[in-house]
Structures are given as structure tokens and as C-alpha cells.
Amino acid sequence: MYAYNDFDNAFLAERNKQFRAQVERRVSGALTEDEFKPLRLMNGVYLQLHAYMLRVAIPYGTLNSRQMSQLALLAEKWDKGYGHFTTRQNIQFNWPKLSDIPDMLDALAEVDMHAIQTSGNTIRNVTADHFAGAAADEIEDPRPIAELIRQWSTDHPEFQFMGRKFKIAVSAGEKDRAVLKAHDLAVRVVKNDAGDVGYQILVGGGLGRTPMIGKVLNDFLPRADLLPYIEAVVSVWNQIGRRDNKYKARIKITVHEHGLDDIRARVEERFAAIRPTFEGIDQTLFADIQSHFAAPDFRDAPLAAYDIAYDNDPLFRSWADTNLSEHRAPGYSIVTVSLKKHGATPGDASADQMRLLADLAKQYGHDELRISHEQNVILPHVHKSDLPAIYAALQQADLHTANIGMISDIIACPGMDYCALATARSIPVAEQIATRFDELKLEHDIGHLQIKISGCINACGHHHVGHIGILGLDRAGVENYQITLGGDATWDAAIGERAGPGFAYDEIVPAVERIVQAYLDLRQSQDETFIEAYRRLGLAPFKAYLYPEAQAHAA
Numbered sequence: 001m002y003a004y005n006d007f008d009n010a011f012l013a014e015r016n017k018q019f020r021a022q023v024e025r026r027v028s029g030a031l032t033e034d035e036f037k038p039l040r041l042m043n044g045v046y047l048q049l050h051a052y053m054l055r056v057a058i059p060y061g062t063l064n065s066r067q068m069s070q071l072a073l074l075a076e077k078w079d080k081g082y083g084h085f086t087t088r089q090n091i092q093f094n095w096p097k098l099s100d101i102p103d104m105l106d107a108l109a110e111v112d113m114h115a116i117q118t119s120g121n122t123i124r125n126v127t128a129d130h131f132a133g134a135a136a137d138e139i140e141d142p143r144p145i146a147e148l149i150r151q152w153s154t155d156h157p158e159f160q161f162m163g164r165k166f167k168i169a170v171s172a173g174e175k176d177r178a179v180l181k182a183h184d185l186a187v188r189v190v191k192n193d194a195g196d197v198g199y200q201i202l203v204g205g206g207l208g209r210t211p212m213i214g215k216v217l218n219d220f221l222p223r224a225d226l227l228p229y230i231e232a233v234v235s236v237w238n239q240i241g242r243r244d245n246k247y248k249a250r251i252k253i254t255v256h257e258h259g260l261d262d263i264r265a266r267v268e269e270r271f272a273a274i275r276p277t278f279e280g281i282d283q284t285l286f287a288d289i290q291s292h293f294a295a296p297d298f299r300d301a302p303l304a305a306y307d308i309a310y311d312n313d314p315l316f317r318s319w320a321d322t323n324l325s326e327h328r329a330p331g332y333s334i335v336t337v338s339l340k341k342h343g344a345t346p347g348d349a350s351a352d353q354m355r356l357l358a359d360l361a362k363q364y365g366h367d368e369l370r371i372s373h374e375q376n377v378i379l380p381h382v383h384k385s386d387l388p389a390i391y392a393a394l395q396q397a398d399l400h401t402a403n404i405g406m407i408s409d410i411i412a413c414p415g416m417d418y419c420a421l422a423t424a425r426s427i428p429v430a431e432q433i434a435t436r437f438d439e440l441k442l443e444h445d446i447g448h449l450q451i452k453i454s455g456c457i458n459a460c461g462h463h464h465v466g467h468i469g470i471l472g473l474d475r476a477g478v479e480n481y482q483i484t485l486g487g488d489a490t491w492d493a494a495i496g497e498r499a500g501p502g503f504a505y506d507e508i509v510p511a512v513e514r515i516v517q518a519y520l521d522l523r524q525s526q527d528e529t530f531i532e533a534y535r536r537l538g539l540a541p542f543k544a545y546l547y548p549e550a551q552a553h554a555a
Helices: 006-028 033-041 065-078 098-109 143-153 223-240 251-258 260-278 281-293 304-312 314-323 351-364 384-396 427-440 505-522 530-537 539-546 548-554
Strands: 045-047 052-057 082-085 090-093 168-171 185-191 197-203 215-222 324-326 332-337 348-350 369-371 377-383 451-454 468-475 478-485
Touching (some): 052 098, 065 082, 082 351, 143 168, 143 185, 143 223, 185 223, 314 332, 377 384, 427 505, 468 505, 478 539, 505 539
Parallel strands (some): 451 468
Antiparallel strands (some): 045 052, 082 090, 324 332
């Protein structure tokens, strides 16, 4: 993974020094909250319902053990003993004192971390496939591309005060594990017919109050053209994007209003003008970055310990079947550690749990961890012979839940428990759904089913692309939950269809039960997943289960 050089360290030290002075002026009253707001947002500091919140960047979701241990220190020393991993591969600390945040930023800098551009109308933390560098289906590790984009975009003078935020994701796998089509701009590593590696560029995706699926702007971009082409895209949008209405300022609206062909022509013109100014500097930088991402020295070892545990321990077998993924190296697995224990807050990890994960990565995982947009933690490189020991350690820390991809592996935003923008609670709904289906013991019979919950129309919980999406709204001072069905976050990306009228807080869990019962009754076989059944049947039969009173009245 990338290690900071002298320039990076000096830049970050100066940036943190500036922010410390700004905080001192705010605490003294020399700055009002309105004056302080743009300064704190540039450094990842929000003002939530109850306290300030610090959002720390985890670029492309990659951490080493030292960094994870430092996050545990921040949680323990300056927060309430835990952190919250988000759908942007960040971590949020929800309870710091403003006066302590400069010390937190200095502690982050000690391990090559920061909170720059995790907020504000700028290019946000670049995200990536959480199996990057390990997945069996990827063309190459996409993280050097993400790091190149991170370095280019950090403090870029043209893109610090844009009309709205701008989100970029990268992936190189046959499967889309980065929700590329829901981003302002996405980079997909591809090969052309000649076998050359290049990039497919998508633009105009996004969720929120106007959800849209990203479109292909360039089907194959040569390696040397990537950075100037991305700069051309952002520059064109920054010039012609709307600033009269913040809800219409995202690039998805610009693409919709101007049309893809017009945007493509403008980008090509801008690209032709700026490409010569790069003069290969970006490629020299890219080559240096790639040297930081060499594959680990994978080892060979007998698999007897794994085979014995798998054959004789049903709990281990269930966990292995659910939480392990195919690795590109023989004898290795990718381990996804669930932060979705039934009844717990999705994405939360205690300081002790973070330290354990750091220790496991250092001892068994080539000192690498990943954070997924699904709010789980990944040990990307684990030899199968070490899996029984890892599972035993996870059991001790209450991190052994075998539910990845299941109905309780719920994505949820913080909702009204923390967020000043939220209009309804998300966390308690997620906790209750997970607890209910654990009680019913139906989870593994149901199979792959993704529930995503947002506490407001901004859609931080990605509800639009959930197989079952739940959106919490305020209806005359009362929480009301809308349900969408059939959303998808893969290459077959789709925006879910609204099922009908919303449900009260105490009605939403029974409503989800009825949807699941419809699936169990109507599926062709146990091999047909929820999304497959929905695409075959459409909304109507699910709606009949969801609103039985309406069906009875119609009859």
C-alpha cells in the first residue's frame, strides 16, 4: 500500500497546523459557526445533532494494522470507544470535542491518514472494490489508479469549491463490488480486443432525491489518457453544472439536461486542450505509485487444519461458506468480517475489535485490511490453514457472525440517531429486522438478499439499489418508511420500484416479513435468489403480499 513521502508529511503537517489555529479561533469566539463551517468541512468535521463528528478518509478502503490500531486509539481516547464505518469506505467518530479534533488529526498523520475532502463540495474520498489486489476475477489491482486520482484531486485548486460534491470509484473485477454505476464518475479497468489494458469511463450516476444510473462516456481509454481525461470531465461539469439549485447541481443532472453526446463532445474538446500539459508527469507518478502495491509474498502450506475444521465444526463451516470469497492465489481466501451482528448497529466497531482486527491482519493477513462500502471489514489475504485460528479469535470478539450477503447484512446510514439531515431512524430499523430474521431462523434459507436503509432522501444508505430498499421520511412529524423493490448495485444496476404507501415505524418489520414470505412462496427453487425472482415476477405479486388489506378490498 502507498506510504507517505516527505512531501506528503510536510503538506499534512501544515494543513493540520492551519486547522488547529482555525479551531482555536472558533473556540475563542473569534469565528462564528457560519464563518467556521467552510473551514471545518474542508477537514472532514461536521456538526451533527448532538456533537461534532470527524469523518476520516480510508482511501480506496485500504488499511494496515498500524492504521487500524490508531483508529482504535482515537475511538478510545477522544470518542466513546467505537467508530462507525461508512458506505464511502470512511470511518466516523461521532462524539469528539471540537478542541480535541486537531490532536486527532495529528495522531492520524502519524500513520499516514487524514480527513481532507471527506466533506464539502469537492472530490471526495476515492473508493474501490474492497477485494482489490486479491480477487480472482480482477484484471489488475485498481488501487494504484485510485491513489493516482487521490493525489491529483487533493487540494486541486480548480476543484475545491464546486457546485456540489463529486464521487469517484474504481474497479477491475468482472463483478462490480464498488457500485460503479451509482457514482458521479467511475473507472472500470478493461481490456480491448487486442488485449491492451485500458479504462471504461462512466459518468452521471448517483442516488439521493434524483437517482440515476451511470452511463458509459468512453468505452476504452488508453492508460496514458486517464488523468487528463478525468480532469476534463470534472472541469466541464464544474463550468456548466447548475449552481442555482443545489439539488440539481450534481453531474447526473448536467448529463441528463445536456445529453451524453454533448457532454462527450465538451470533454473531448477540453481533453485535447489539457492533455499536452501533463507531458507524461502523470505516468511517471503512476509508475512510482504502482511500486507501492506489489503483491504480498504468498506462501504455501498444508490445508489439513482447514479441512478438519470444515468437516467437524458446523459453526466454522457455516461461517466459511458465507464469509469467505475466492482468492487469486492458490490456498488463500478473502475473509469478510461482519460488522452486522444480529441486533447491533451496522458498521460499528469497538476499539477492542479494531485492535483485534489489526492483530489478525498483522499475524495472518500480510498486514492488510480493507473496508467495504457494505460497512464490513475484510482480511484480503489469508491462507486457509490459518482460518480456524482466525475464526476462534473472531468468536472471542463477537465478530464471527456468518451473514455476509444475507438479509441481516444490512447497509444503514446513521439516521436520526446522529445526522442533522435525517428525517427518520435507520439504525433501530436495521437492528430489529436483523433480530427478527435471526429469531425466525430463515436467513440461510432466504439466501442472498440485500436490504439497504436510508434515514432521509439523501440516500446515504443506498436504499435505491437495495433488493429491498427502505427510505425513512417525516410525514407530519411522524416517521414513515417507504419500500422499494428490485434495486441492484451490480453491473445490472437498477433503481428499485416504489411498492406503494409507506409504513409506520412499528409496521416496517412486519412489512419486510411479508415481502420475504412472498419470495419464499413464489420462488421456483431454492437456487432462485430474491432479485432473480423479482425480475421474473415483477412488482405485482410482491405488492399483493405487502398490502393484503388493499387486495382484500379490491376483491
